Amino acid sequence: MGKELLEIFAIETKKVAPLVAFENLCKFTEKYKKSYPSLKTLSSDRNVAYFSYLEYPATIQRMNYSTNWIERLNRDYKRVLKMRGAMPSPEAVLFLMGSVAMEKEYKSYNYPVSVFRYVDELKRKVIINK
Structure with missing residues (x-):
């Protein structure tokens, strides 16, 4: 099986x-x-x-198969919301989530994924070979 x-x-x-x-x-x-x-x-x-x-x-x-980055970002969202407690409005929550995502983009996830550099070229080769 x-x-x-x-x-x-x-x-x-x-x-x-x-x-x-x-x-x-x-x-x-x-x-x-x-x-x-x-x-x-x-x-x-x-x-x-x-x-x-x-x-x-x-x-x-x-x-593409892995969702580890998404799970990590969700965990960061939960952690930040727990630390802040109550929020004054839904807009404030959205602003906070955006700032967390931007912080992660510039710190944790700020490294190049070189494999994706040639995706378009590889797709064109696959289409041509068909």
């Missing part, structure tokens, strides 16, 4: 198109839904979007 999941959610490969990967997921859920009834929800059409990372070049697929 684990090997099948690794084949469905292949990372760093351009061998599988998003729709093909979703069809493989549907076959997988059909195979195991008797043993694991909660898998039925995975074959919903809206889950095609989970395979959008396959449209990007293989070198950055793993980076």
